[in-house]
Amino acid sequence: NKTTSALLYLDGISVSFDGFKALNELSFMVEPGEMRAIIGPNGAGKTTMMDVVTGKTRPDTGDVYFGQGAYDLSKLDETEIAELGIGRKFQKPTVFEMHTVEDNLLLALKNDRGVRATLLWSTSAPQEKRIDEILDTIRLKHLRSRVAGSLSHGQKQWLEIGMLLAQEPKLLLVDEPVAGMTDAETMQTALLLKEINQTKTVVVVEHDMAFVRELGVKVTCLHEGSVLAEGTIDQVSTNDRVVEVYLGR
């Protein structure tokens, strides 16, 4: 264990695939309550970084500390890490298309509590209340009875974020949430993540610079598996090395 103020602390993480270093001594920290944007060109290691945090990939070297250093995630499996309160949203929405918006959230709540299948479609008052709250947050209350498969791409992404919220994570990892969204949906997603960030720590990987600018949070730029630059979007986007990596090839 390691004493740190950070909620999430990646300490010298390296991961190789067949001798190729996808992560190379990657270190950075995310403070409790923060929202952090992670950018970087294709192949920079962003997905591998999230795989390491969630226990999908084991680092060759280095440690990942969670909760002010209380837990070393690199020693835990995926289930244990999820149970500590780390939720991940993958790039593509994976909602239950045949079920209603409301039932998708209910399934996410049940999934979290490990309730038996026989109780699957019964709801308690606290569950109803929580579903209402989440529907408010993700702005889908008017569509609660709609089948998820009929939602727009953006609405499916918000629903899946809602399903993640149902699991009450302390830290949300969100992978390219606005890919494929309209400009209006993109701006709506920025608002949604800012609202979520009022109570939860968020790490968002994203290519869309207008979106990252809209978030207005600290940015970490990865390149070749380590941190190339860190700071405000203005600092990072005008950093000579970042400009070179994005434009100079």
Ligand code: ADP
């Ligand atoms: P990003 O998400 O920033 O685009 P990735 O983490 O997906 O980057 O990939 C980093 C590098 O590691 C890339 O060069 C990619 O080809 C390589 N890589 C990722 N996963 C694997 C894997 N399972 N096997 C081999 N190479 C991989």
